Amino acid sequence: MMPVRVLAVASEVYPIVKTGGLADVAGALPMALKAHGVEMRTLMPGYPDVMRHLAGAGEVRRWPDYFGGPGRLLAGAHDGLDLFVLDVPHLYARPGNPYVTAEGLDWPDNGVRFAALSRVAADIGHGLVPAFVPDVVHAHDWQAGLAPAYLHYDNAPRPGTVMTIHNMAYQGKFAPELAGAIGLPRDAAFDVHGLEFFGGISFLKAGLQLADRITTVSPTYAREIQSDEGGMGLGGLLRERANVLSGILNGIDVSVWNPRTDPHIAYRFGADELSFRSANKAALQHRLGLDPRPHAFLLGVISRLSWQKGLDLLLEAMPVILGDGMQLALLGSGDADLQDRYQAAARAHPGRIAAVIGYDEALAHLIQAGSDALLVPSRFEPCGLTQLCALRYGAVPIVSRVGGLADTVDDAGEAGSAATGFTFGPVTPENLSAALERASFAFHDKPAWRALQLAGLATDVSWRNRAGEYAALYRDLMVSRRG
Numbered sequence: 001m002m003p004v005r006v007l008a009v010a011s012e013v014y015p016i017v018k019t020g021g022l023a024d025v026a027g028a029l030p031m032a033l034k035a036h037g038v039e040m041r042t043l044m045p046g047y048p049d050v051m052r053h054l055a056g057a058g059e060v061r062r063w064p065d066y067f068g069g070p071g072r073l074l075a076g077a078h079d080g081l082d083l084f085v086l087d088v089p090h091l092y093a094r095p096g097n098p099y100v101t102a103e104g105l106d107w108p109d110n111g112v113r114f115a116a117l118s119r120v121a122a123d124i125g126h127g128l129v130p131a132f133v134p135d136v137v138h139a140h141d142w143q144a145g146l147a148p149a150y151l152h153y154d155n156a157p158r159p160g161t162v163m164t165i166h167n168m169a170y171q172g173k174f175a176p177e178l179a180g181a182i183g184l185p186r187d188a189a190f191d192v193h194g195l196e197f198f199g200g201i202s203f204l205k206a207g208l209q210l211a212d213r214i215t216t217v218s219p220t221y222a223r224e225i226q227s228d229e230g231g232m233g234l235g236g237l238l239r240e241r242a243n244v245l246s247g248i249l250n251g252i253d254v255s256v257w258n259p260r261t262d263p264h265i266a267y268r269f270g271a272d273e274l275s276f277r278s279a280n281k282a283a284l285q286h287r288l289g290l291d292p293r294p295h296a297f298l299l300g301v302i303s304r305l306s307w308q309k310g311l312d313l314l315l316e317a318m319p320v321i322l323g324d325g326m327q328l329a330l331l332g333s334g335d336a337d338l339q340d341r342y343q344a345a346a347r348a349h350p351g352r353i354a355a356v357i358g359y360d361e362a363l364a365h366l367i368q369a370g371s372d373a374l375l376v377p378s379r380f381e382p383c384g385l386t387q388l389c390a391l392r393y394g395a396v397p398i399v400s401r402v403g404g405l406a407d408t409v410d411d412a413g414e415a416g417s418a419a420t421g422f423t424f425g426p427v428t429p430e431n432l433s434a435a436l437e438r439a440s441f442a443f444h445d446k447p448a449w450r451a452l453q454l455a456g457l458a459t460d461v462s463w464r465n466r467a468g469e470y471a472a473l474y475r476d477l478m479v480s481r482r483g
Helices: 021-036 048-053 109-126 146-153 203-208 221-222 235-240 271-288 313-316 318-323 336-348 361-370 386-393 402-406 429-443 446-457 462-481
Strands: 004-009 038-045 058-063 071-078 081-087 134-141 160-165 201-202 214-216 245-247 298-305 327-334 351-355 373-378 395-398 422-424
Touching: 004 462, 021 038, 021 081, 021 134, 021 395, 021 462, 038 109, 038 462, 048 081, 058 245, 058 336, 071 402, 081 109, 109 134, 109 146, 109 203, 134 146, 134 462, 146 160, 146 203, 160 203, 160 462, 201 203, 203 235, 214 462, 221 245, 221 402, 271 298, 271 327, 271 361, 271 446, 298 313, 298 336, 298 361, 313 318, 313 336, 318 429, 327 336, 327 361, 336 351, 361 386, 373 386, 373 429, 386 395, 386 402, 386 446, 395 402, 395 429, 395 446, 402 462, 422 462, 429 446
Parallel strands: 004 038, 004 134, 038 081, 134 160, 160 214, 214 245, 298 327, 298 373, 327 351, 373 395, 395 422
Antiparallel strands: 058 071, 071 081
């Protein structure tokens, strides 16, 4: 097996810093790749939480002026992850969310902050750290999108490059003047084959244009983003580069998401102990103030509250939930209007609807273990992770038929004995309501419901096979560059 060294570049990594699914992937993939002969180190910014977790890290390089202030490159490890950390306090030593201010606005210097991350990634690719010279630089999302661009415009021997799209909606768009300020040739900013994007520049577009390979997080999403609608302005570019674009499904860390060992749930269980889920359902109802009704159909939602996630559609389906005797347990945050509307629904229907605004890791696990079904009504969804956790915990997924949701949930009306949940499309309030009614009917047929749960529990949602696909991609890229 050909050994491979890969530098991953990510703006967040679980369990150190997390705002979304990118962190889960960046945290789990390096561990899974070890079994496939891939040595991966991950470069990330030195946010306050990162620096607290990286006590004792060694200094690799120091700069008196790195994008406007002193900076250091550190090497260390945390929880089995090998890390490089770019410690540049004037760019990253800020509390709270990595990308936005306390008022919810993007940091005005985000372009410089993440250009700095990509620049040092390129320098590591060129041999900045002699002990670790990567064969491949793997950039995740727009925050790392300039890494392939710097490597391209440096006009020097370089490693192969991979660009992974976790969500096309976030593209890293800035004024064209930024290109010169961050050390890229100004011509690149005004070249349609470089960074130029509708009169400005886009970090994501740079990565998609200039990386050797492009991946996204499910096969269906790889097809969707080649359309004008799904590509969100980049569909034409992705159609042009379809020969280097592939979709590799995400997995989940099955050591973290394991109902047999989960410390966050009320009662641990496995496929042969599904009846014990009732104790988790009772604990969830108690914790959220829902009526203690063991036979009520309890829906769980763990989501960002946004238009993309279809959570406005669920509000329109509330008459079905209330009219059919269902309960709803929601955990999430996001759009202020949706937060207010869910809190109002919970106040209007105590015992039936509960809405917890924010994120609570322990509660997320209990919702997976105690809900009868997990609802993901997204308008688009690159992959989705909550439905994978639901399969692992015996919470039957009810999902829209888009992106990775379509690739990971088999509909009870179409898949026969292989069915694992319920899917609906197109994504409308009416179709969502119909899916809820179908699921509610099936829930009261206990043998049929148990069959759905067991099929879900038997599904491989781990990184084992997915990591193998990444390893094969890296090796193919190395062979093609040498040839």
